[in-house]
């Protein structure tokens with residue numbers, strides 16, 4: 502039973518958030534929302550432990566469409582970073598602010614970039630592309646993420662400073678157009694750089710939150726040096742270029758790890 506501790510702990514964490522928000526905000530939606538996400542992600546980890554090949558994809562397909570189609574399009578909640586700024590500026594601790602606090606700001610202290618591996622609706626599509634393992638060397642253009650982060654912030658600032666009416670409607674369309682742009686850029690880069698996760702590595706503004714917080718993550722892949730035979734397979738199969746044999750927090754690309762477990766699945770000596 503010990504091996505099922507991780508999915509059980511994740512489910513318990515999400516349930517704690519679900520019940521706390523349900524009671525404090527007096528809104529049953531939060532109980533449903535976080536229970537559903539917690540169940541989906543825990544199911545993905547559980548299936549992975551049971552050696553089901555498409556475990557992570559199952560979690561992505563359960564959470565991604567729910568957030569993109571149901572919350573974003575049907576309920577009209579902008580769950581992108583612009584939505585986070587918008588709700589933050591209006592002083593409302595709802596929707597995108599709660600989502601960001603749980604999945605992208607404080608959650609990564611516990612589960613690192615699990616969001617990126619199991620729940621993100623952008624990566625859900627990118628992971629279907631043919632370049633799962635990067636085929637070209639890493640590019641030195643990670644600075645673009647700070648630019649996109651600043652643009653999203655300035656865009657929402659400008660809406661407030663200009664006292665534009667109907668911001669709710671604008672945020673809805675910003676969500677639709679933003680997602681179309683993310684998919685277009687993400688798919689183009691994946692083919693241009695022969696790397697499905699190029700968008701995540703260089704463009705995604707959310708990594709400005711995710712990377713520093715996941716540096717301190719409780720949950721991380723560790724290498725048992727006594728078992729490692731330095732075959733390098735873990736490095737070759739890693740979609741994010743992490744040097745997982747280095748146990749230090751400052752290991753190469755350590756904050757890029759999306760906890761996909763491809764490295765541990767492929768390690769011939771079970772060192773990971």
Ligand code: SF4
Pocket residue numbers: 616617618621622623624700701702705706707708
């Ligand atoms: S880096 Fe951005 S686009 Fe990629 S999985 Fe994470 S949140 Fe999604």
Ligand code: SF4
Pocket residue numbers: 724728729730731732733734735736746767768769770771772773
């Ligand atoms: S795959 Fe396993 S044995 Fe090979 S280098 Fe990585 S940790 Fe070591």
Ligand code: SF4
Pocket residue numbers: 722738739740741742743745757758759760761762763764765
């Ligand atoms: S292969 Fe291993 S090190 Fe690389 S992203 Fe997946 S879990 Fe992290």
